[in-house]
Amino acid sequence: MPNNSIDAVITDPPYCSGGRSIGAKIQSTTNKYENYPQGRPDFLGDAKDGRSWLMWCNLWIAECFRTLKEGGYFLMFCDWRQLPTATDALQIGGISWRGVIVWNKGLGSRAPHKGYFRHQCEFILWGTKGPCNIQNNGPFPGCYEEHVRQKDKHHIAGKPTALMEELCKVIPYDGIILDPFAGSGTTCVAALKTGHQYIGIEKMPEYCEISNQRLRQITE
Incomplete structure (x- = not known):
């Protein structure tokens, strides 16, 4: 991909935060993250320990930095367990870290035991490549509340389409949004619905097909 060609990166990489031992980490992602399996395909790359995850993030974030335009946005999902490491990874990759956005999933999220x-x-960690340019719209919310609905969840770790649409609205109209971990294509769907161009990268054929089906439904 050409240097300085992308307006924004909005992505949800594997967190690798499920399980402490190697035996727990190499379990299927269905077992790690779904209380009630829905038959969604498992996804790859979720068995790294903390140091390996940091090094791996450094590699792909550096490539995102290369392809971003000056002032381009970088938005990356993570959970509480990987939040400290993710903030390091973002800065090691060259991104100017500017804050943390909270996504409130509501009380329907997985419940821990009492106490x-x-x-x-x-x-969502966010930053920019270099300066954060002043825009005509914004400032944008620092917290979004969007519940996960099973009919809108096409990936084990899928995010609500409405949430991704709100994040895409930060990007100037017709900008190019890159998602290097496209999964079931929700970022691409949201980009298309909000009038943007998109590039989605996904290594699993099962999820590529799900993404293509979703995008075809919108374009048709």
């Missing part, structure tokens, strides 16, 4: 606080929020 615990619910892990009902995930996080």
